Amino acid sequence: MKTPGPGADPLDEFERAHRRLAALLLRHRVALVERKGTLAGECFDAWRIALARHIRLEETFLLPWLDKSARWAPWVYLAEHRKVERLADALTDPVGAISGESVDPVRILELLEREMPLKHLAEHHHEREEMDLLPVCRRRMSSVAVRRLSEALAATDVARLVSGPIQARAPDPITGQEDE
Numbered sequence: 401m402k403t404p405g406p407g408a409d410p411l412d413e414f415e416r417a418h419r420r421l422a423a424l425l426l427r428h429r430v431a432l433v434e435r436k437g438t439l440a441g442e443c444f445d446a447w448r449i450a451l452a453r454h455i456r457l458e459e460t461f462l463l464p465w466l467d468k469s470a471r472w473a474p475w476v477y478l479a480e481h482r483k484v485e486r487l488a489d490a491l492t493d494p495v496g497a498i499s500g501e502s503v504d505p506v507r508i509l510e511l512l513e514r515e516m517p518l519k520h521l522a523e524h525h526h527e528r529e530e531m532d533l534l535p536v537c538r539r540r541m542s543s544v545a546v547r548r549l550s551e552a553l554a555a556t557d558v559a560r561l562v563s564g565p566i567q568a569r570a571p572d573p574i575t576g577q578e579d580e
């Protein structure tokens with residue numbers, strides 16, 4: 401697992417995680433287009449696991465540092481987190497129902513369209529964080545808080561979170577493994 405080394409800014413890891421999450425969701429969508437239902441489901445599950453961990457880290461280590469200098473209050477991020485989770489929950493069964501290679505292409509298209517609000521919200525949310533949350537945290541977090549965050553990032557048991565064939569076929573949004 402690539403974790404921030406000594407002197408590295410652990411907040412950079414959040415921007416990298418946004419890129420990896422986007423890449424994983426793209427893999428999921430490409431797998432749908434290719435009618436690879438099992439892979440599409442694995443990618444979606446991995447995305448959700450990685451997103452849940454990402455959200456937990458932000459709410460534990462970053463949001464408490466927002467003050468009046470921040471453009472958006474913590475409740476804005478919390479509300480978007482809950483909405484992303486709700487949208488993802490609503491897609492779990494429809495994504496799971498796509499299996500095999502004989503799926504009606506119309507169903508694939510309908511699912512892709514149904515996923516658009518989630519995709520757009522995730523993109524918008526990550527932009528908001530990179531525009532304000534991360535800069536505020538870079539300005540305000542104490543050295544002790546930064547060290548605790550680095551330790552939390554390093555302590556993640558990646559193999560337990562993302563396992564199975566998805567590891568070989570999709571970029572890992574947690575570990576920092578680059579695209580093949």
Ligand SMILES: [Fe+2]
Pocket residue numbers: 455458477481525529
């Ligand atoms: Fe977030």
Ligand SMILES: [Fe+2]
Pocket residue numbers: 414418454458526529
């Ligand atoms: Fe984020």
